[in-house]
Amino acid sequence: MKRTTKTPPKPVPLGLIETPFYARLNALSRAKSWVGWAGYISPVVLDTVEFEYFAIRNQATLYDISPMHKYRIAGPDALAMLNRLVTRDIAKLRNGRVGYAMWCDEEGKLIDDGTVFRFGDTDFRLCCQEPMFGWLLDSAWGFDVDIQDESDVIAALSLQGPTSWSVLKDAGFAAVESMKPFDWREVEPDIWISRTGFTGDLGYELWVPAAKALRLWDRLWDAGDHWGLRAIGFAAVDLCRIEAGFVAAGIDFQPVHKAVRLHRGRTPIELGFGRMVDFDKGHFNGRRALLKQGGKGQRHALVRIDVAGFKPADGALIYHRKKKEVGFVTSGVWSPTTKRNIALAELNAPFGIEITDDLWAEIYVNQEGKWDKRLVPVTLQTGPFFINDRARATPPRAF
Amino acid sequence: MAMSDNRYDAIVIGAGHNGLTAAATLAAAGKSVCVLERSDRIGGMSRSVDLGGATAPEIAHLLYNLNPTVVRDLGLGTKVPLVTKILPTVCLSPDRNHVLFAQGEATFANGAVHPDAAAFGLLHGRLTRFAALLGQMADGPPPALAGGVLDAGTLKEMAALGKLGWGLKRLGKTEMREFLRVILSNAYDLILDEISDGPLAGALAADAVRGAHAGPRSPGTVFSLMYRLGNGGEAHLPIGGMGAVAAAFETAARNRGVAIRTGVRIDHIIVAADRVQGVLLEDGTTIHADAILSSAGPAQTMQIAGVANFDIEAVRRVRNLRHKGTVAKINLLLDAAPVFPGLTREQTAGRLIVAPSATYVERAFNPAKYGEMSQDLVIEAVHPSLSDPSLTPPGLHLMSAVVSYAPFALTGGWTDAARAELLARTVRTLDIFAPGIGGSIRESQVLSPADIADLTGAPGGHWHHVEMGIDQILTVRPANLISRYAFGIGGLYLCGASAHPGGDVMGAAGRNAALQTLKDGVLGA
Numbered sequence: 001m002k003r004t005t006k007t008p009p010k011p012v013p014l015g016l017i018e019t020p021f022y023a024r025l026n027a028l029s030r031a032k033s034w035v036g037w038a039g040y041i042s043p044v045v046l047d048t049v050e051f052e053y054f055a056i057r058n059q060a061t062l063y064d065i066s067p068m069h070k071y072r073i074a075g076p077d078a079l080a081m082l083n084r085l086v087t088r089d090i091a092k093l094r095n096g097r098v099g100y101a102m103w104c105d106e107e108g109k110l111i112d113d114g115t116v117f118r119f120g121d122t123d124f125r126l127c128c129q130e131p132m133f134g135w136l137l138d139s140a141w142g143f144d145v146d147i148q149d150e151s152d153v154i155a156a157l158s159l160q161g162p163t164s165w166s167v168l169k170d171a172g173f174a175a176v177e178s179m180k181p182f183d184w185r186e187v188e189p190d191i192w193i194s195r196t197g198f199t200g201d202l203g204y205e206l207w208v209p210a211a212k213a214l215r216l217w218d219r220l221w222d223a224g225d226h227w228g229l230r231a232i233g234f235a236a237v238d239l240c241r242i243e244a245g246f247v248a249a250g251i252d253f254q255p256v257h258k259a260v261r262l263h264r265g266r267t268p269i270e271l272g273f274g275r276m277v278d279f280d281k282g283h284f285n286g287r288r289a290l291l292k293q294g295g296k297g298q299r300h301a302l303v304r305i306d307v308a309g310f311k312p313a314d315g316a317l318i319y320h321r322k323k324k325e326v327g328f329v330t331s332g333v334w335s336p337t338t339k340r341n342i343a344l345a346e347l348n349a350p351f352g353i354e355i356t357d358d359l360w361a362e363i364y365v366n367q368e369g370k371w372d373k374r375l376v377p378v379t380l381q382t383g384p385f386f387i388n389d390r391a392r393a394t395p396p397r398a399f
Numbered sequence: 400m401a402m403s404d405n406r407y408d409a410i411v412i413g414a415g416h417n418g419l420t421a422a423a424t425l426a427a428a429g430k431s432v433c434v435l436e437r438s439d440r441i442g443g444m445s446r447s448v449d450l451g452g453a454t455a456p457e458i459a460h461l462l463y464n465l466n467p468t469v470v471r472d473l474g475l476g477t478k479v480p481l482v483t484k485i486l487p488t489v490c491l492s493p494d495r496n497h498v499l500f501a502q503g504e505a506t507f508a509n510g511a512v513h514p515d516a517a518a519f520g521l522l523h524g525r526l527t528r529f530a531a532l533l534g535q536m537a538d539g540p541p542p543a544l545a546g547g548v549l550d551a552g553t554l555k556e557m558a559a560l561g562k563l564g565w566g567l568k569r570l571g572k573t574e575m576r577e578f579l580r581v582i583l584s585n586a587y588d589l590i591l592d593e594i595s596d597g598p599l600a601g602a603l604a605a606d607a608v609r610g611a612h613a614g615p616r617s618p619g620t621v622f623s624l625m626y627r628l629g630n631g632g633e634a635h636l637p638i639g640g641m642g643a644v645a646a647a648f649e650t651a652a653r654n655r656g657v658a659i660r661t662g663v664r665i666d667h668i669i670v671a672a673d674r675v676q677g678v679l680l681e682d683g684t685t686i687h688a689d690a691i692l693s694s695a696g697p698a699q700t701m702q703i704a705g706v707a708n709f710d711i712e713a714v715r716r717v718r719n720l721r722h723k724g725t726v727a728k729i730n731l732l733l734d735a736a737p738v739f740p741g742l743t744r745e746q747t748a749g750r751l752i753v754a755p756s757a758t759y760v761e762r763a764f765n766p767a768k769y770g771e772m773s774q775d776l777v778i779e780a781v782h783p784s785l786s787d788p789s790l791t792p793p794g795l796h797l798m799s800a801v802v803s804y805a806p807f808a809l810t811g812g813w814t815d816a817a818r819a820e821l822l823a824r825t826v827r828t829l830d831i832f833a834p835g836i837g838g839s840i841r842e843s844q845v846l847s848p849a850d851i852a853d854l855t856g857a858p859g860g861h862w863h864h865v866e867m868g869i870d871q872i873l874t875v876r877p878a879n880l881i882s883r884y885a886f887g888i889g890g891l892y893l894c895g896a897s898a899h900p901g902g903d904v905m906g907a908a909g910r911n912a913a914l915q916t917l918k919d920g921v922l923g924a
Binding site: 080081083084085105106135138139141142143282283285286287288 | 673701702706707708709710711712713714715718880887888
């Protein structure tokens with residue numbers, strides 16, 4: 001369970017540091033709009049959000065996800081350790097598959113969500129937004145398992161968009177053709193590709209040792225020109241993930257280890273992920289608390305909503321019968337593809353569960369210095385806002 | 400073996416006094432109970448051991464804190480014979496002007512008036528009163544107050560807290576303020592505020608920290624001193640040896656129909672659907688039960704029940720519990736009656752304390768912080784054979800010494816050489832007060848904290864399993880969210896010294912755990 005370092009320690013750099021792809025991103029950046037992501041310099045936007053968004057939905061895009069935290073979990077007890085950590089049954093995740101997972105504290109409150117990559121019977125990678133090394137070491141106590149923090153040594157690119165398979169094929173990765181969504185395999189020595197993403201579209205994620213990162217970038221870039229490949233930043237991805245209905249840590253839920261105030265944590269059930277909780281698989285962290293809370297213990301409901309009008313509802317308060325405040329929007333955007341005003345919203349139970357009608361969003365709009373308030377109707381929506389069968393088609397289509 | 404032969408309502412792990420008390424309490428409620436003991440002897444820390452034909456107290460040698468409710472419930476001393484003798488405390492002084500105290504009265508051993516007698520009487524009386532107030536909390540689980548003000552259980556707990564508050568209030572304003580002033584404080588300051596530093600102060604300081612990884616200047620040691628005084632503070636020597644205590648608990652349990660199996664090694668606790676089902680023994684036998692009460696340490700209990708069955712936070716808390724044992728046990732078989740110049744034979748039969756001053760005790764603690772044993776040891780010694788001659792062959796005598804500080808994690812480990820060194824230092828220290836005592840040693844026995852851990856399973860060889868610090872008592876004993884005996888898995892309970900109210904040969908933790916198990920209904924109506 002020790003973190004091993006092969007190179008001698010270097011002085012700790014001050015401020016944000018560069019990802020393995022920074023040289024290419026910086027050369028492409030017209031906007032020079034950067035954000036700190038887990039200590040790394042990461043683009044908000046490289047050109048314009050509109051170009052980048054439409055590239056995700058109509059072409060192919062490269063987004064540098066190297067700042068994601070990556071942990072290797074290997075050893076005879078790796079499966080048992082992970083199954084005690086997360087709420088779903090990892091035993092059902094086959095080798096060469098990727099699974100979305102959530103993990104909770106002892107009160108059943110979400111610590112973080114992420115993806116589990118299964119290399120083999122006893123070898124996994126956990127990929128997530130929040131730093132988790134200390135928690136994983138705590139989780140591993142009593143298990144015969146080795147935890148390595150791979151965050152700094154594995155670089156990763158998210159290749160998303162309808163032409164992403166074509167880009168891969170032209171880059172020499174035709175072997176991914178047979179991969180179904182959530183498959184993952186080593187297509188070449190040291191290059192692993194998963195058919196995963198955060199956009200709800202056709203897409204892949206590519207994982208390489210940091211030293212080989214730029215070579216991979218160039219290979220994709222050279223193959224991509226013909227397919228409209230663009231490098232993109234966070235802003236466009238965020239639009240797409242809301243369209244796909246994905247939740248984001250720190251935005252749609254507060255990772256409970258980070259929250260300072262009482263009662264900021266939410267359970268997977270409150271976030272609408274009851275299907276991710278397997279009460280029958282044996283003990284997992286927070287199981288007893290979640291069972292005790294049961295259905296009636298649900299204090300909140302994170303829901304997808306369709307908001308009337310076209311003004312993005314981010315941060316808007318939600319009212320019942322235009323009077324009673326019952327929640328607020330956690331993520332709200334105008335969806336360019338579906339041409340709808342969409343949002344994720346947290347409602348206080350029983351709103352969003354038993355009571356789903358007569359809901360209103362109060363949106364404040366600043367029009368060149370003049371504030372205006374609009375009360376618009378809200379409709380609950382099941383399923384993602386954006387859905388396209390190209391995302392799941394196997395073999396994938398050229399575009 | 401037929402399955403029915405191996406089915407009980409409850410299994411108790413460990414046949415120490417707490418395990419036996421838990422078993423007897425469950426059996427008294429009509430439950431079938433089986434106690435499983437790893438060693439081949441019953442009694443845990445309250446056992447006798449043979450030393451050259453003498454019956455010596457293997458580990459603990461005195462009773463301070465035997466819980467009156469447990470005594471009553473188990474019929475100890477009435478239905479079940481247990482005879483004890485109260486020993487006065489003798490504070491040994493290098494100048495042989497020893498000090499004696501009993502029932503809060505201090506005098507010089509030669510009968511002269513001690514200049515601090517009045518102050519000592521006030522201090523001792525006050526601490527005993529405070530301790531009695533806190534002692535009310537021992538006979539039930541620590542308050543949880545989780546149910547809200549409309550919950551009957553919570554109201555009952557609030558009533559108990561109210562009783563404590565009312566008791567505090569009845570002390571009067573001055574005394575209540577004093578209680579609140581000192582409760583989190585350190586013994587050294589409290590003692591030396593009232594009496595001058597010397598053997599009397601030293602003995603009090605030593606009593607405050609015996610068994611603890613603490614010096615008298617450590618915070619929370621006023622509490623540990625009060626804990627010791629919880630039942631008046633008198634030291635009781637069991638007649639017939641410490642084994643008589645174990646036998647009394649055993650008899651009380653057996654009289655109620657408890658089955659006790661010794662020499663039994665548990666492979667693991669069987670868990671299904673988040674409930675205990677029983678245990679699998681190393682020999683392949685399965686014993687079924689609906690509840691399992693463990694008097695082993697929390698970490699050991701977690702391991703035999705499967706770490707995966709506990710929440711990660713609970714495991715982390717348990718891993719981080721403080722239980723560094725600091726006392727060794729030394730038994731000496733003497734071929735002559737011990738002679739302590741300045742003491743009569745009657746006084747020599749008392750509880751002898753080597754702690755010439757509070758400062759001496761604090762300094763003795765310093766090496767323990769760094770994994771070394773003290774040069775100048777703090778010792779609590781008794782001569783059981785002077786009170787009960789039947790314990791030794793004619794002409795021989797027994798000295799039983801509790802020796803501080805001898806840290807569990809001694810640098811270099813507890814080798815035979817380390818034990819010999821500790822014995823040599825002990826004899827050297829005793830020789831100051833009983834010149835030539837080394838020459839009369841016929842046989843000796845040294846148990847380091849590591850040996851005590853091996854013998855009894857006590858984590859860190861710690862006498863209280865989990866240090867009695869202010870961060871590890873009441874609602875956080877052994878840790879937050881596991882303070883009310885229930886231990887994660889349905890039907891699993893902690894019933895040993897690591898649970899509230901804590902260590903010493905007391906029995907309250909075992910009784911409380913059994914009552915909680917019954918109350919939770921895991922054994923049916």
